[in-house]
Amino acid sequence: MADTSDHEPHARQQTKKATASGWIGSALEYYDFFIYATAASLIFPQIFFPKTDPKVAIIASLATYGVGYVARPIGAFFLGHWGDTHGRKQVLILCMFLMGFSTVAVGLLPTYDQVGLLAPALLVLLRLVQGFAVAGEISGASSMILEHAPFGRRGFYASFTLQGVQAGQILAAAVFLPLAHYMPTEAFNAWGWRIPFLLSFIVIIAGYIIRREVHETPAFAEEGAHGAVPKAPVIQAVTESWKDMLRVMCCSLMNVIPVVTTIFGAAYAVQPGYGIGFEKDVYLWIPVMGNIVAVFVIPFVGNLSDKIGRRPPIIIGALASGLLSFGYLYAISIHNVPLAIVASLLMWGVLYQGYNAIFPSFYPEMFPTRTRVSGMAISQNLGTLATALLPALFVAVAPPGAVNIPMTIGAITLGVTVVAAIAAWTARETYRIHMNDLGNPSAAPVPKQEYERLREQAVVDARAGKASA
Secondary structure, three states: OOOHHHHOOOOHHHHHHHHHHHHHHHHHHHHHHHHHHHHHHHOHHHHOOOOOOHHHHHHHHHHHHHHHHHHHHHHHHHHHHHHHHHOHHHHHHHHHHHHHHHHHHHOOOOOHHHHOOHHHHHHHHHHHHHHHHHOOHHHHHHHHHHHHOOOOOHHHHHHHHHHHHHHHHHHHHHHHHHHHHHOOHHHHHHHHOHHHHHOOHHHHHHHHHHHOOOOOOHHHHHHHHOOOOOOOHHHHHHHHHHHHHHHHHHHHHHHHHHHHHHHHHHHHHHOHHHOOOOOHHHHHHHHHHHHHHHHHHHHHHHHHHHHHOOHHHHHHHHHHHHHHHHHHHHHHHOOOHHHHHHHHHHHHHHHOHHHHOOHHHHOHHHOOHHHHHHHHHHHHHHHHHHHHOHHHHHHHHOOOOOOOHHHHHHHHHHHHHHHHHHHHHHOOOOOOOOHHHOOOOOOOOOOHHHHHHHHHHHHHHHHOOOOOO
16 A cells, blocks of 8 residues: 555645745735725715615625625636646735735725715725635635645644634724724724725735745645646536535535624624614724634644544534624623623634634645635635625614514524534544545545654654744
8 A cells, every 4th residue: 555645745844934825815815805894884884875874875885795705706716726727826826916906996996975876886896806806815825735734734734824814804903993093083984994905005015925935835736747737627626526515615604703793793883773882993892802812712723623623623613603693792782892892702712713723724625636726715605605695684684773683693693503513514524634635535544543643743843943944
């Protein structure tokens, strides 16, 4: 029997460089993506839509947030194909350029008072470009890191993709905090909100500098050397791995938790129609603190998944965070800021990370190298598309003036997380499968004792500096 460990990456000097590239690139891209999400909840209803009906303005603004997710499956098909045929490195650089330019353009848009309906039309167009671009980021970055990581440490290193995403969200909200707090409301609504978008020009420069330094992954290079790069990876992924794609779609419904926390929760807390009356700058601290906690929790959970497997943290995190959504929304409803903060820290900062930290390794491990980016990108973005339309649905079923909003929205949230947990439970465990056997349903896992030996050796190598750039 061949030694399958020969197919594991041995060029350890690229491991940390690839991880840093994924972390920083994801942080920069999701800074762009989430400043839009923050603005859609707090600012856009007042400046891009008619002011005659607050409910309509809120729904329309949150719907433009969802439009970005509508473009994701389209971007996933194109960028997934690009990543599986041209390489992980090229697709990540392309994503950075598309995201950076579209976000800067949002900061230059005229308002509804200036150009009427043209303003929301242009806003929707740029949001479509954002959604298209971000569709390839997580799948490309996760595949890049996973394929550079040593066996036994894939969960730990891949988790830094999502740690970067959380850091990008922290930066997005942190940029808004001093502006919302210190600027007069009139000035902030007139031009202050544009500053975070225009600062995204840094993404275009920094992203290219960072990502051009990383080598293509050994797994993809080996596919090319053997002539195994597919001409139609999307078709191959669907025909060979449709069951796993369906599982990823269902697991990706876990995006309902950040939607409830940062999108609907923000609108529920601060929009005048709901009458809760949270101050905008006070509420912005809730996702900031939740993400700060998540930054520390994510690598711990990623490392844990290398010891006990991918499925247990995902299942527990899904069910527990779904249950806690009731408490979070109740805290907002009674205007209890400390309770809302504590509930957010537990629901989003800790429990949700059981899923969030693991999927960057769990998803790509379901697919073989030749279709990894396509399989993950398409199925994940189709799943998140469904949840991205939830903010507008939440406002529709629990509009301003509705009774028992926490129970209504909490019940929907819990139902969605149960579906995700069941999907993870039906998946095969992948953490002890060698790189070249990933995507093979009949592949035998490495025996536990041998796996532990290899994992400990990878830890020793990293501490000795063999995995450094």
